Every structure is written in structure tokens, then in C-alpha cells.
Amino acid sequence: MSRDVAVVAFAQTKHTGEDAGLTEVELLAPVITEIKQATGLNRFGFTCSGSLDYLAGAPFSFVSALDTVGAWPPISESHVEMDGAWALYEAWARLRHGDVDTALVYGFGKSTQGSLRELMTLQLDPYYLAPLGPDQVSLAALQARAFLDAGHKEDDLRAVAARSRAAGRANPYALDLPDPADEGYEVAPLRPHDCAPITDGAAAVVLAAGDRARELSERPAWIRGIDHRIEAHSLGARDLSRSESAALAAERAGARDVEVAELHAQFSHEELMLREAIGLADGVRVNPSGGPLAANPVMATGLIRIGEAASWIHRGEARRTLGHAASGPCLQHNLVCVLEA
Amino acid sequence: MPSEPSDRSEPLVAEHVLEFPGGYTRSVGPVIGRFLTELRDGRLVGVRTASGGVLFPPAEYDADGEAVTDEYVEVGPGGTVTSWSWVSRPRATHPLDRPFAWALIRPDGADTALLHALDVGTFEPGADPPRSLRTGMRVRPSFRAERTGSIRDIACFRPDVTMITAPSRAEYRLNAGRALTRFLDGVSEGRLLGHRCDVCGKVYVPMRGLCPVDGVPTTEEVEVADTGTVTTFAVNNIPDPRAPQVPFVSAYILLDGSDISLLALVAGIDADRVRMGMRVKAAWKPREEWGRTMENIRWFEPTGEPDVPFDAIKEYL
Numbered sequence: 001m002s003r004d005v006a007v008v009a010f011a012q013t014k015h016t017g018e019d020a021g022l023t024e025v026e027l028l029a030p031v032i033t034e035i036k037q038a039t040g041l042n043r044f045g046f047t048c049s050g051s052l053d054y055l056a057g058a059p060f061s062f063v064s065a066l067d068t069v070g071a072w073p074p075i076s077e078s079h080v081e082m083d084g085a086w087a088l089y090e091a092w093a094r095l096r097h098g099d100v101d102t103a104l105v106y107g108f109g110k111s112t113q114g115s116l117r118e119l120m121t122l123q124l125d126p127y128y129l130a131p132l133g134p135d136q137v138s139l140a141a142l143q144a145r146a147f148l149d150a151g152h153k154e155d156d157l158r159a160v161a162a163r164s165r166a167a168g169r170a171n172p173y174a175l176d177l178p179d180p181a182d183e184g185y186e187v188a189p190l191r192p193h194d195c196a197p198i199t200d201g202a203a204a205v206v207l208a209a210g211d212r213a214r215e216l217s218e219r220p221a222w223i224r225g226i227d228h229r230i231e232a233h234s235l236g237a238r239d240l241s242r243s244e245s246a247a248l249a250a251e252r253a254g255a256r257d258v259e260v261a262e263l264h265a266q267f268s269h270e271e272l273m274l275r276e277a278i279g280l281a282d283g284v285r286v287n288p289s290g291g292p293l294a295a296n297p298v299m300a301t302g303l304i305r306i307g308e309a310a311s312w313i314h315r316g317e318a319r320r321t322l323g324h325a326a327s328g329p330c331l332q333h334n335l336v337c338v339l340e341a
Numbered sequence: 342m343p344s345e346p347s348d349r350s351e352p353l354v355a356e357h358v359l360e361f362p363g364g365y366t367r368s369v370g371p372v373i374g375r376f377l378t379e380l381r382d383g384r385l386v387g388v389r390t391a392s393g394g395v396l397f398p399p400a401e402y403d404a405d406g407e408a409v410t411d412e413y414v415e416v417g418p419g420g421t422v423t424s425w426s427w428v429s430r431p432r433a434t435h436p437l438d439r440p441f442a443w444a445l446i447r448p449d450g451a452d453t454a455l456l457h458a459l460d461v462g463t464f465e466p467g468a469d470p471p472r473s474l475r476t477g478m479r480v481r482p483s484f485r486a487e488r489t490g491s492i493r494d495i496a497c498f499r500p501d502v503t504m505i506t507a508p509s510r511a512e513y514r515l516n517a518g519r520a521l522t523r524f525l526d527g528v529s530e531g532r533l534l535g536h537r538c539d540v541c542g543k544v545y546v547p548m549r550g551l552c553p554v555d556g557v558p559t560t561e562e563v564e565v566a567d568t569g570t571v572t573t574f575a576v577n578n579i580p581d582p583r584a585p586q587v588p589f590v591s592a593y594i595l596l597d598g599s600d601i602s603l604l605a606l607v608a609g610i611d612a613d614r615v616r617m618g619m620r621v622k623a624a625w626k627p628r629e630e631w632g633r634t635m636e637n638i639r640w641f642e643p644t645g646e647p648d649v650p651f652d653a654i655k656e657y658l
Contacts, residue, residue: 019352021352054359057357057358057359058359117432118432118434121434126365126367127367127369127373127377127492128373128398128455128456128492129456129492131491131492131493132436132456132457132458132492132493133432133434133435133436134435134443134456135432135434135435138426138428138435138443139426139443139456140426141426141427141443142424142425142426142443142444142445142456143424144426145424145425145426145476146423146424146476149424149476184429184467184469185427185429185469185470187426187427187428187429187443188426188427188429188469188470189426189427189470190426231404232403232404234398234400234404234453235445235454235456236397236398236423236445236446236447236453236454236455236456237396237400237403237404237453237454238404240424240445
């Protein structure tokens with residue numbers, strides 16, 4: 001069974017900070033078309049997607065997204081109500097079975113249609129947390145405070161935001177956001193530039209196993225390790241100043257000696273926490289795409305991290321890279337994927 | 342439904358609400374149920390874990406995945422803030438409608454913390470976090486009077502009392518005394534009187550009836566001019582009913598013929614142009630308003646004469 005699996009293609013939308021007037025399906029369709037053309041594949045051994053019905057407020061909204069794939073005659077398909085990075089994990093596990101060779105993975109989300117900050121409250125435990133109505137930024141700021149209390153400076157956060165926004169301006173798929181200004185707090189200690197922007201977008205990845213990967217790509221990005229770990233949901237039961245689950249996932253995925261790391265840090269302090277947890281050396285290029293602080297199409301953001309990390313290998317510009325995805329409040333759940341030429 | 346758009350390029354947008362009317366009915370189970378029942382009675386309880394710690398708020402399993410025991414432990418009500426964030430512009434979904442903090446609070450006797458709102462007082466929307474808000478601060482829950490068995494039976498947490506405002510007021514009838522009465526009698530006639538010391542020869546205005554340097558009584562009355570020199574001054578930004586405007590200047594003025602400077606207001610000049618050595622003259626109120634009070638002089642105003650060099654006033658500073 002244990003066959004090598006590689007990312008052989010990656011496509012994403014030019015993400016937008018406002019509603020471009022497209023439905024989720026219309027947003028996704030060009031990306032699926034692009035990746036089919038890039039690989040020359042029209043049918044896949046397995047298809048798996050990640051999305052969030054609450055973003056559109058419609059049950060089973062992910063089902064209509066299958067129209068973009070062409071699901072007749074019936075295909076082998078699955079969905080996770082999570083970021084597309086976890087759909088990739090499922091597809092990777094599926095390809096390891098050995099009976100199919102290719103998998104299409106995609107994630108998409110339109111955050112502009114509702115209040116994302118408050119929608120994320122709906123994922124919280126309904127007994128102790130949700131009735132209080134804490135929004136996403138308020139909880140992230142609690143973790144930022146714990147991180148700062150552990151000996152870090154607000155200026156460190158600003159530096160992350162400034163670097164991410166500058167990198168995002170150089171990335172045609174990310175938003176054009178100005179340098180951090182002297183503005184007040186969004187929720188102290190986080191300022192608006194410390195928070196990933198509300199973004200619409202989609203992304204797709206094609207995985208292939210063994211020789212099929214070598215046929216489909218000149219330089220496949222082989223998945224050398226992939227692991228995800230989750231912590232307690234209750235924020236008060238965790239040490240918020242560090243990410244144990246990211247550290248464990250990184251260790252299990254063999255996150256050593258990477259040249260580039262794309263981290264799913266939706267708030268400035270999360271990047272610094274993840275660098276520590278994953279054990280990235282100072283020389284590692286972190287989020288050269290601008291990362292989530294420059295474009296955060298929810299449910300695709302994590303998958304894009306893996307796609308961006310793979311692209312360095314596809315282009316022949318790096319030998320070993322890392323993609324990370326996170327889920328849940330305050331980095332509760334972390335996935336680390338190590339890719340190699 | 343929205344009306345037919347007049348311009349076909351305009352996006353067609355509809356309002357949409359996702360709601361379960363009345364809310365979901367959820368069973369809470371024995372562990373969370375015990376917590377909510379105790380909470381309704383105004384008590385905080387945690388549950389003992391297999392390893393001996395106290396999990397608060399209680400859950401069926403601890404963070405390591407171990408099932409908890411059935412021993413419940415009363416904790417708090419006092420607790421310690423382990424982290425916080427500051428909401429300067431609350432959302433409609435938030436429990437308070439004015440700036441407040443979210444806090445993780447570990448009650449005394451518990452090993453884990455609860456998320457709740459922390460009310461640290463009244464602030465303007467957009468205010469920066471107050472300095473009193475810090476990790477480690479001591480807080481207690483404020484329970485609602487009507488409780489139903491919900492995490493919101495606690496309206497919010499509040500800081501422990503570390504300070505009070507103590508009212509302080511006493512009323513007196515003060516006698517000016519012999520020397521000051523004589524001085525103010527002079528002022529009521531438009532004259533500024535002092536005493537010359539027999540020993541050191543210095544003139545004190547107002548007179549005190551003694552020389553504080555030599556410790557001897559003084560009796561020789563001297564009248565001095567209502568002109569003088571600013572020796573030093575302060576710019577005040579707190580309004581005062583006696584001052585013409587804010588900012589205003591209070592200054593020590595060495596009256597011509599006196600050896601000690603007098604505290605008075607300076608006006609008739611912008612605060613940022615007042616200087617040490619500046620020559621000034623008393624601005625008296627109209628004579629019909631005079632009484633036995635220094636308020637007969639509204640303030641001092643520049644005379645326009647050249648400034649006095651620093652060396653001439655330095656020993657009066």
C-alpha cells in the first residue's frame with residue numbers, strides 16, 4: 001500500500017476583499033477548469049472538498065459545488081466541513097490505498113456574505129462559550145495577550161503584518177493591502193492589520209501517486225510527511241501561549257530542514273507561535289505569498305498554503321518546503337505537510 | 342424578494358437569515374448539568390480529574406482525554422485572570438454594550454480557566470485598554486438576580502475591590518489673623534503693605550509679623566509698588582474660575598520694593614510668551630468692587646518695559 005503521493009498541480013482564484021457578484025459555484029468553476037487543463041485530466045480516482053455551509057447560510061451548499069467537477073456518471077467523492085487542507089489529508093490517505101492514482105482536492109469560501117467574526121462563534125461549545133457570543137477576533141486576542149505576556153512585543157506583531165502585506169502586494173492572487181498604519185485596536189492587543197482580511201476565493205490541488213505523479217508533473221512535490229493534531233476545545237484548559245498540537249504535528253510530519261514554510265496564521269501572533277512550535281530556523285522563508293494576512297479565503301486558505309509550498313518545488317526553486325493549516329479557535333487544530341522534490 | 346434591477350450589471354442581492362426559531366434544545370448531561378445547576382444557586386463548582394486536579398468548568402474528560410471522577414469541588418468565587426482581550430467597540434452579540442474585556446479566569450481551587458466577560462468600568466467607545474487590566478488581576482463573578490442555569494447567570498466578572506473613593510469635607514470660619522488682616526485692609530484701599538525686618542532689612546509682602554529668616558517680630562510697615570518682575574511661572578491647563586482662559590499662567594512676582602515674591606495670575610499675554618524677568622503691573626478691579634481681599638487685583642499684566650536680567654532675580658527664585 002504505502003505509495004508515495006505528490007502534489008502535481010495547484011490553482012487558485014485571484015482572491016477579492018469584496019463580493020465580486022459570483023456564487024460559490026461560479027467562484028470555484030474557473031479554478032477546476034484551470035487545473036483540469038493543467039493536468040489534462042477530466043476524471044479523478046477520488047474527489048474531496050472542504051467548505052463551510054454557514055458561510056452561505058445554506059445547508060449542503062457543498063453539493064452544488066460538485067457541478068463544477070462533473071459528477072456524472074457518479075464519482076467517488078467526499079467532503080469535509082473544514083479547510084480544504086483536511087480534504088487533501090483525506091485524499092492523501094485514500095491514494096495510499098493503492099487502487100486509485102489521482103485525486104482532485106478543492107476548497108472555497110465566500111466570507112463577504114455574512115459576519116465571519118460572528119459566524120465563527122457558532123463553532124464553539126454551546127454550553128460554556130457560544131452563549132457568551134465571543135467573536136473570532138476576541139478569542140484570537142486572548143491568545144495574543146497570552147503570547148505577549150510570555151515575553152513578546154506588539155511591534156513583533158506589526159513586523160509580521162508589514163512583511164505579509166508587502167509580500168501580498170507582490171502576489172497577483174492576494175489582496176493589495178497598505179502598510180500597517182497607526183490605527184487603534186480591533187480587539188486589544190490586536191490591531192486591524194494583525195487580523196486576516198475578509199476574503200472570497202477558492203483553490204484546487206491535484207494529487208497523484210507513484211508513476212502517475214511523474215507522468216503528470218515534471219517536478220512533483222512529494223508528500224514526505226503529513227500529520228494533524230488537535231487540542232482541548234476549552235481555551236481555559238490550554239496553555240494559550242504556545243501551540244502544542246502544531247509542535248506535535250510538525251514532529252510527526254518530520255518538519256526539518258525546510259527552505260520555505262507557508263503557515264495558516266490568521267493573526268500576526270499566530271505566525272510567531274507557529275514558527276516556534278514547528279521549530280523553523282531563522283533562515284526559513286515564511287509566507288512568501290503574503291500568507292493569510294494578505295488573503296484569507298476561508299476554507300481554501302489552508303489548502304493554498306500546501307499549494308504554495310508545492311509550487312516552489314514545481315518551479316524548481318526549492319527542494320523541501322512546508323505547508324501548514326489550522327482550524328478551530330486559537331490554533332486548536334493544526335496540520336503540517338512536508339513536501340520534497 | 343428584491344425588485345427587478347433597473348441596470349442589468351447591478352448585482353442581484355437578497356437578505357437571508359439562517360435561524361432555528363426558539364433555539365436548539367440540547368441535553369447537557371450529568372457533568373455540565375451539575376455545573377449549571379450549582380451556578381443557578383450562585384455557586385461555582387469544578388470536577389475532580391482522575392489525576393487529582395480540578396477541571397473548571399467541568400467537562401466529561403480532561404485535556405488528556407481521561408474521564409473525570411464524580412467528585413464536585415466548590416471553587417472561587419475569587420479568581421485570577423490568566424489572559425484577556427479588550428473590546429473597545431462591542432458587537433451586538435456581546436454580553437456588554439460598552440467597552441469590556443474578555444478574560445480567561447481561573448477560580449481559586451481550580452486548575453483550568455473559564456472564559457467570560459470582565460467589566461472594568463465605564464469607558465468611551467474606542468478607548469484603549471485601561472492599565473488596571475492585566476494578567477494576574479483578581480476578579481469575582483457578578484451573578485444575575487434571576488438565574489436560569491446558563492453560563493450567562495454570571496452577568497460578568499468584576500475586579501476585586503482594591504480602591505474606594507472616600508468623601509472628604511469639613512467646614513471652617515477662618516480668621517486671617519492680625520498681620521494678614523492689616524495687609525488686606527491695605528489692599529482694600531489699593532495699597533500693598535509689607536514689613537521690614539530690623540535685623541536683615543528685607544521687606545516681606547504680605548507681612549507675617551515676623552521674619553522667618555531671623556525669627557524676630559517685625560513691625561516697621563512699608564508700602565511697595567503694584568509693579569514687579571516675574572521670577573518664575575507655570576502654565577496651567579486645568580480651568581480655574583479666577584483665570585481668564587485655559588491655558589493660563591500663574592507666576593511668582595517680585596514686587597518692586599519687596600524681597601519676597603508673591604503668587605498671582607498673569608494675563609494680557611499668550612501663555613507661551615510669558616518669561617522669567619518679564620515686567621508686570623497689577624490689574625485692579627474697579628474701585629467700587631474692592632473689598633478686604635486679594636481678588637481686588639484680577640491679575641498682573643505686562644508693562645512692556647524691558648525684561649529684567651536673570652542675575653537680578655536669581656536670588657529670589
